[in-house]
Amino acid sequence: MASGGRADPPDENGPRADGSDHRVPGGQAPEEYGDHRGRGDHDDHGHEHRSRWPLIAAAGAAGLYGGAAVSILGRETGLLPPLLGVGLAVVGTVVLLAGVLGWLEQAFLAPARDAQGVSKSRESYVSTTLLFLATDVSTFGALFIYYAFVRIGSWPPEELPPLLGSLVLVNTAVLVTSSVTFHYAHEALEGGDRRRFLGLLGTTLGLGLVFLAGQVYEYYEFVTAEGFTLASGVFGTAFFGLTGLHGFHVALGVAGIAVLCWRTLRGHYGPDRDTSVATVSLYWHFVDVVWLVLVAVLYVGASV
Known part of the structure; x- marks a missing residue:
């Protein structure tokens, strides 16, 4: 209790100083709260495993x-x-x-x-996400190294299709734009503009789906029109391995953004309750940067 008999104000990152639980104004629970009693990842004293x-x-x-x-x-x-x-x-x-x-x-x-x-620590989730992304670099790095060994041989390979076209340029613009909309969506949330946050987040989700549709169409054109597949020599293995791995990451990111949209509609986020938004945003920007490197090395690099 504070002086004068007033109760201690709630702490957004944990319980009150007297050990009692709290809610934010309006009865809304803090963003990363969850009833974990009886679950395997917490004990009876609330220590996270x-x-x-x-x-x-x-x-x-x-x-x-x-x-x-x-x-x-x-x-x-x-x-x-x-x-x-x-x-x-x-x-x-x-x-x-x-x-x-x-x-x-x-x-x-x-x-x-x-x-x-x-409650769960925002810093813990953000730092864990950064650690995950750091290890994920090695996964893409292994395939880029494989592609580098492919380039050591005779070039260009016979199975090389026309890679640079309007589709990859449009897909790149779509993904870069989605990263921008996500950034400003997070800024809107931090500024307390929930309507703008939801609009920009929904736009990011739509752009992610457009990118995936564009990649599926690109695969369809390569397979049906060019006869270029995963089995089309070492370059085919490198191309579909790298772009497929990236597409898998984009699909995971789209799923994460969809969950964010759902939770936003339920009123789970606010200026001080944005842990999930921060972690998914980091992941999405990482996916965007990887795509730019992939386009520069694989699409442009293979064509010169």
Whole structure:
């Protein structure tokens, strides 16, 4: 209690000084609250345990990449059956998706359904997201290194299709614009303009879906009109491996933005309750930067 008998004001990042729980004005729970009693990631005293889902996702990714390596090694050397690698890659993909979905459920969906519980540190989520993105750089880096080895050989390869066209330019403009709209959406939220925040966030979601549709159409044109597929030599493997991995990241980002839109409609965000928005924004800007590097190295670089 403060002097004069007045109660301590609520702390947006945790309980009151006297240990009691609190709500923000209007009865709205803080953004990252969730009823975690009885859940495996918290004990009865509210101490947060480490989530198992990132470890599961990492194990799945290892199975996916290991399976792809075994399949390629088996096809090129005959030391291992290629189908063994395919099976391992399929299992790894399933485990990876399960880990990602579990992570999404724990970090975004569960707090949206629950009304109160243990608060979570904004700094913890942001720093964890930055760590994840730092490790994700190595995933893209491995495929870029593979592409660099492809370029060491005779160039251009026979299977090289016309890569630079209006479609990739439009798709690039769409993704860059979506990053801009996300930035200003977050600024609107911090300024307390909820209507503008929702409008710009919805625009970002729409642009992300347009980008994915454009990539699907590009694949369709390459396969049907050019006969250019994943099996079209080492360059085909590099091209579809890099663009497919990036497209997978965009799809995950679109899913995250869709959850943000849903939670915004439920009134879960405010100037001081933006943890999920900050983390998804970091991820989306990362995906945008990777695409610009990919266009410069793969589309433009392969055409010169």
